[in-house]
Amino acid sequence: MPLRLYQHKQLMLKILKYSFYDLMRSRWSYVYFLFYLALGFVLLFLNNDLSKAVITLMNVIIVLVPLISTIFGVMYFYNSKEFTELLLAQPLKRSSIFLGQYLGVASSLTMSLIFGLGIPFVLYGLFRSDTIWDFSLLLITGAFLTLIFTALAFNIALSNENKIKGFGYAVLLWLFLAVIYDGLFLLSLIVFEDYPLDSYSLVATMFNPIDLSRTLILLKLDISALLGYTGAVFKSFFGTNLGLLVSIAMLLIWTILPIWRLAYKSKRKDF
Amino acid sequence: MIQIDSLHKNFGKNQVLSNLDLEIHGGGIFAVLGPNGSGKTTLIKSILGMVVPNKGSITVLDKRIKKNWKYRQEIDYLPQIANFPGNLRVKELIRMIKDLRQKESKELELIKLFGLEPYLDKKLGTLSGGTKQKVNIVLTFMFDSPLIILDEPTTGLDPASLIKLKQLILQEKNRGKTILITTHIMQFVEEMADEIVYLLEGNIYFKGSVEQLMTKTKQTDFEHAIAAISTQTADA
Numbered sequence: 001m002p003l004r005l006y007q008h009k010q011l012m013l014k015i016l017k018y019s020f021y022d023l024m025r026s027r028w029s030y031v032y033f034l035f036y037l038a039l040g041f042v043l044l045f046l047n048n049d050l051s052k053a054v055i056t057l058m059n060v061i062i063v064l065v066p067l068i069s070t071i072f073g074v075m076y077f078y079n080s081k082e083f084t085e086l087l088l089a090q091p092l093k094r095s096s097i098f099l100g101q102y103l104g105v106a107s108s109l110t111m112s113l114i115f116g117l118g119i120p121f122v123l124y125g126l127f128r129s130d131t132i133w134d135f136s137l138l139l140i141t142g143a144f145l146t147l148i149f150t151a152l153a154f155n156i157a158l159s160n161e162n163k164i165k166g167f168g169y170a171v172l173l174w175l176f177l178a179v180i181y182d183g184l185f186l187l188s189l190i191v192f193e194d195y196p197l198d199s200y201s202l203v204a205t206m207f208n209p210i211d212l213s214r215t216l217i218l219l220k221l222d223i224s225a226l227l228g229y230t231g232a233v234f235k236s237f238f239g240t241n242l243g244l245l246v247s248i249a250m251l252l253i254w255t256i257l258p259i260w261r262l263a264y265k266s267k268r269k270d271f
Numbered sequence: 272m273i274q275i276d277s278l279h280k281n282f283g284k285n286q287v288l289s290n291l292d293l294e295i296h297g298g299g300i301f302a303v304l305g306p307n308g309s310g311k312t313t314l315i316k317s318i319l320g321m322v323v324p325n326k327g328s329i330t331v332l333d334k335r336i337k338k339n340w341k342y343r344q345e346i347d348y349l350p351q352i353a354n355f356p357g358n359l360r361v362k363e364l365i366r367m368i369k370d371l372r373q374k375e376s377k378e379l380e381l382i383k384l385f386g387l388e389p390y391l392d393k394k395l396g397t398l399s400g401g402t403k404q405k406v407n408i409v410l411t412f413m414f415d416s417p418l419i420i421l422d423e424p425t426t427g428l429d430p431a432s433l434i435k436l437k438q439l440i441l442q443e444k445n446r447g448k449t450i451l452i453t454t455h456i457m458q459f460v461e462e463m464a465d466e467i468v469y470l471l472e473g474n475i476y477f478k479g480s481v482e483q484l485m486t487k488t489k490q491t492d493f494e495h496a497i498a499a500i501s502t503q504t505a506d507a
Contacts, residue, residue, distance in 0.1 A: 011371065018367055025358060082354035088321050089350065090371050091343040270282070270322045 011092050015100025016107070022083075023076070023108040032068060032109065036116025044124045050131045051221075054138055057117065058217050061142045062210055066149040067174050069109055073153025074170045076105050078163050088271050095263040098154070102262060106150040110143045117142075137220050141213045144251045148209050149174070151258035158265055181208050189229070198233050205230045206247075209254045216247040272297045272418060272449045273318060278327035280313055280473075287313045289473040291327070295451075297417070300444055302460045303453045305470030306501060311453045312351065314470065315420055318451075319348055332417065344372065349411040351422040357396030361387065361406055364395060368410055376413040384435055385409065400427040412439055419443060419450045425459060437463065457494045469500060476500065 023029050039060065043053040080101060087097045117139065126132055153170050160166035185204050189197060205211045215231050219240055234243045273295040280288040287310045295301055303311050316322040318329060320336055320343065328335060334342045355364060365378050382388060385405040390398060398406070404427045411419065421440075425433060440463060444450055454460060460467065460481075467484055469477040477484060477500065481493060490496040 014371060022356065022358065080356065083356040085321075085350065085354065086356075086368075087371075089319055089343065089346075089348040090368070091341055092371065093340045268323060271316070 008093055008096055012096040012100045012103075015087065015092070015097055016103045019076075019080070019101045019104025020108055022080075023104060028072070029108055029112055032072075033112040033116045036113055037119060040117045040120030044120055050121070050124065050126065050129050051134065053121075054131055054134050055221065058138055058214070061113075061138065062145070062214050062217075063178050065113065065142050065145040066178060066210060069106075069146045069149035070153045070170045070174045071167075072109060073102075073105055073150040074157050074167055076101070077154055077157035078166065085271060094266045098158070098262055098266040099259070102151060102154050102259070105154075106147050109146045109150065113142050113146065114139055134217075134221055138217060141217055141251075144255060145209065145213055147255045148251070148258065151255065151262060154262050155258050155265070158262065158269065177208050177210050182211070185211075198237065201230050201233050202237060205234070206250050209251060212247050212250055212254070216244065216251070219243050219247070272332065273451075274330040275318075276328050278314075278317065278329065279325045280310075280317065280322060281325060287473050288317070288324070291474055293468065293475055293478075295449065297449050298444075298447050299465040300440065300450045300452060300463050301466050301468055302464035303451060303468045303470065304460065304497065305476075309470040310473045311470055312422065315422055315451065315453065319343065319346065319420065344374070345416050345418055347411045347414055347416045347419045349407055349419075349421040349424055351426070355395040355403065355406070357394065359395055360392055361395060361398075362391045364406070365410065365413075369413075372414060374414050374416075377415075378409055378413040381409040381413055384439075385432060401429060401432070404428055405432060408436060408439075412443070417448055419448055421450065421452045423454055424452065425454060425456055457497055461493045469497075471500070 039057070040053075043056055044050070047053045047056065084097060084101070088094070121135060126135060152173060156170050156173065157166045160169065185201075188204075189201070192200075205215055211230065215234050218228075218231050219235060222240065234247075237243070238246055273293065275291060275293040278288050278291040278293075279286075291310075291314070293314075303314065305311050313322055317324050318331065318336070320340065328337070330336070331342050332345055336342055359367070369376050369378070382391070385408065387402070387405055387409065390402055390406075395403065395406070404424075408424070411421070424436060424440075428436060437459075440450060440452075444465075452460075452464070464481065466480055467477065468475060469484075477487065479487075484500075485491065485493065485496045488496040488499040490499050
């Protein structure tokens with residue numbers, strides 16, 4: 001590895017470390033962790049069935065992870081303004097500072113999710129069950145959603161000096177992708193029902209990471225009743241395995257694009 | 272040491288720096304003065320790379336600073352308002368900055384000088400303004416860099432600490448360093464500065480020694496001389 005790149009990576013890892021420690025001290029990381037822990041135990045005891053618990057969890061994760069990541073991301077960015085200004089005057093590259101902070105937040109949220117849900121499921125006997133792959137995919141999707149929505153939140157906060165505005169936009173973004181988007185999509189399907197809508201709905205799903213995650217998990221679980229129209233189109237178009245690959249690839253793009261914009265915009269901002 | 276050529280910066284429609292040229296050769300204390308909103312902080316932040324200029328070039332220690340970040344290794348900067356992450360302890364903050372810069376540092380000496388030992392385990396959020404400023408000063412002076420930039424260094428300091436700060440600055444000057452200071456305390460400038468850079472409406476209006484300024488404005492008192500600049504330009 002060239003020396004410059006190596007130094008850049010080292011410094012970014014240091015920022016990541018300090019942001020991570022900072023968050024690990026914050027009460028909210030524990031609240032988030034304990035919430036998942038409680039959710040995991042309650043679901044397993046109420047359902048007494050691993051695969052049913054996985055489906056319920058999916059419905060919770062798909063809505064809640066984006067919401068918490070968005071709010072946490074925006075809050076952290078604005079709260080660490082002083083820390084950021086201190087770092088900007090140090091011999092550090094801007095992208096190391098912002099990517100380091102971003103990865104610090106995203107990784108601490110991901111850890112709360114993975115340990116919070118992982119512990120009750122492992123205790124329940126996950127390793128002796130064949131739902132382990134479904135469960136792993138659920139956590140991977142949860143991690144992707146955390147990475148995506150934290151990155152989107154950082155982008156919004158970076159572009160808005162005004163905290164209230166930034167917060168408002170972030171919540172609106174979540175509301176749009178989690179609720180309104182599906183409504184509009186359904187409406188459009190009804191309005192244009194006379195036309196062939198297969199490729200349209202494929203594309204529409206890809207433009208929303210939450211829909212994409214839902215389709216991805218349902219494809220894996222292979223429950224046709226829950227798959228819905230888009231899922232069915234996905235399945236008939238790509239087949240289960242290719243469908244899985246394509247949706248994971250799309251989630252990767254959804255992750256990389258906002259991170260790239262974060263690095264790009266942070267280089268051009270005045271502080 | 273610092274070479275600035277035709278620097279432009281505007282924030283939206285607000286032109287802050289317009290076609291500014293400045294050359295600072297090594298050694299000595301340079302006071303950057305000017306009325307509120309004249310672009311002092313923007314100029315300093317441009318040198319530090321925190322503000323990205325619209326046009327023009329800045330060279331620090333013979334290195335173009337555009338798309339460069341390593342040159343900041345040679346700069347110690349004291350920010351105007353000592354804002355630190357509130358839930359970090361003083362000790363941890365010092366350790367963190369040392370870890371990031373990987374340079375030799377003399378923080379123990381400075382902690383002793385400013386009597387900060389009892390505060391090392393306190394969280395930064397609980398410190399008073401003056402104590403925060405002392406921590407700020409320790410963080411700035413603990414490294415040995417050829418260029419030191421101080422933005423309102425006297426804020427919140429008690430007289431005893433102010434004297435220590437002055438001694439510290441003079442000590443660094445005698446070691447051949449270049450020190451850039453902004454302040455509104457004219458007595459401090461008169462006492463310390465070798466050269467004055469006076470900014471007005473985004474450009475350099477005057478650059479020279481305290482004596483030259485007094486001759487130019489035909490004043491015998493430094494504070495009046497500075498005030499005279501603004502009235503002279505208002506009349507013109």
